[in-house]
């Protein structure tokens with residue numbers, strides 16, 4: 001089957017996954033103790049006010065009607081409105097998403113730019129000082145949580161380099177330079193643990209590849225060593241790394257929530273934490289659904305990437 | 320002058336926290352231009368390490384030789400850069416396991432074409448960036464001279480529909496086709512010597528016969544010499560002009576194939592030949608030499624074969640002598656000191672097994688004597 005049909009099939013599956021997540025969210029929110037209407041109005045609200053708010057939120061309807069409305073709204077892309085601000089959930093998330101996505105994508109980019117070369121050097125210079133340095137730094141990155149790296153970066157680079165602001169966020173619409181200068185430290189904080197893991201994976205996978213027969217064949221052809229490494233080795237070595245990229249992405253998102261706190265960025269993580277504190281359940285449930293959609297498509301993207309570098313895998317085939 | 324002329328080659332693997340492994344101990348090996356020379360021996364006798372030493376691919380071994388001449392120039396005097404001009408260009412290599420020896424993520428056409436670009440007379444850039452661009456971005460153009468040469472090489476080695484096969488990945492081809500691809504890629508630089516390390520061991524008998532026939536034809540038509548490594552005397556009888564018999568890191572006997580098969584002098588060679596089936600019709604009981612070869616770290620002094628040799632005597636613990644039987648026919652055995660007639664060597668009751676030296680496969684080589 002061709003790539004288009006494969007993507008179509010996987011998209012249908014993704015919709016199924018999101019449907020299940022949406023149902024789970026619906027059930028979970030309604031089994032949490034506490035009355036959302038009372039939360040909105042505060043402790044000493046009048047009963048008729050409470051009833052009005054419940055009606056507005058649709059909570060006076062029978063459960064199956066609520067479920068139907070929830071799904072129907074979702075299908076239209078309507079995630080409801082924030083209980084607190086009254087702003088639509090979609091708009092709230094969209095506003096918060098830009099800084100978070102910026103940090104995430106720049107973080108991944110930093111991680112890959114550091115980790116793949118470091119892993120290759122580590123493998124090709126095995127047991128020499130380059131390997132020890134790369135391994136040491138990688139373990140340092142893996143063993144420190146992102147928010148801690150963030151605090152350290154803030155106190156060192158953030159204070160030492162005046163051009164790098166240590167607080168807040170500037171939208172990319174204000175220009176690339178202010179945007180990047182705000183994003184670079186939090187991105188490094190989330191990217192470094194990620195880089196540590198990818199470095200180690202690239203190293204071990206490259207070491208395995210270096211001992212493969214086809215690498216000896218490539219040498220026996222009289223090809224120069226760098227060509228043997230980058231033409232015959234690299235793609236094979238990256239395959240196992242790509243397969244875990246999806247899982248690592250989840251790790252990275254988790255790191256962003258804490259890092260946004262450290263750098264005072266009004267991002268998605270902040271929005272989520274604030275909404276949980278305030279029991280702003282439309283935002284919480286909307287966020288869970290958006291995150292699940294991001295994950296499903298991230299995994300699809302990773303799978304497509306894997307297939308594009310592994311000719312043994314056919315679209316639609318089992319493995 | 321021989322094309323490849325090696326004298327007193329020793330290959331030792333240093334082992335951390337253990338005794339070094341003397342995989343090869345002082346062997347001579349020579350290959351004449353345009354001939355097929357068989358290097359035959361049991362598993363572990365040192366054939367593969369010898370083959371890789373010719374390409375200088377042994378990074379973790381100490382290689383020493385009085386002489387390691389290719390076309391009169393010592394390969395071990397060359398710089399690594401000069402050696403890259405020998406690999407692929409002068410000497411091509413074919414490995415046993417074609418599935419693992421071919422790169423799984425490259426089309427076989429490109430795996431041949433890159434050799435043509437680096438060593439053939441096509442005017443295509445071979446810089447790192449151009450090669451990486453071809454690999455990761457544009458692919459190799461099917462109208463490029465190197466690609467067309469790759470397709471014609473596939474045709475040369477007897478692959479039908481070479482245009483389609485060239486665009487295939489290794490896992491999409493059969494074992495026999497893959498081995499032909501390996502041979503085509505070894506031919507890509509128009510070498511004078513091909514080192515083929517058990518190119519047919521992984522294949523079944525009919526496919527093997529086809530590949531061996533192909534090697535013979537290439538040798539005759541393209542005038543390329545082949546160092547053919549095998550543990551199968553049937554393959555030698557069928558394909559080789561001359562042969563070197565190895566046993567546990569040493570050479571036992573060498574000479575032209577007809578000399579060795581008609582007049583074997585070393586008890587080891589005699590034992591091996593006795594174990595070859597007498598013909599397709601006899602089938603039945605085959606014999607082989609009782610016992611097994613010693614580990615490289617555990618060889619007796621002198622002749623490594625003496626613990627299994629029915630004719631062993633006191634002198635066998637002395638270093639191996641050289642005995643010239645005939646022009647080009649040399650045996651390394653203490654039985655043949657000047658003027659002595661060793662008489663008949665007799666063997667104990669034959670063990671029932673096959674004619675293959677590895678003692679494990681069930682294949683018999685019916686084509687050996689009736690072919």
Ligand SMILES: Nc1ncnc2c1ncn2[C@@H]1O[C@H](COP(=O)(O)OP(=O)(O)OP(=O)(O)O)[C@@H](O)[C@H]1O
Nearest residue numbers: 332340342361362363364365366367368369550615
């Ligand atoms: N990298 C290595 N380190 C240590 N010992 C090695 C190494 N490579 C080979 N040897 C040893 O060298 C000896 C010869 O090995 P080699 O692979 O040349 O045998 P072979 O004749 O090709 O056998 P086979 O028919 O099984 O391929 C063996 O005893 C092997 O254990």
Ligand SMILES: [Mg+2]
Nearest residue numbers: 366367368516
């Ligand atoms: Mg071998």
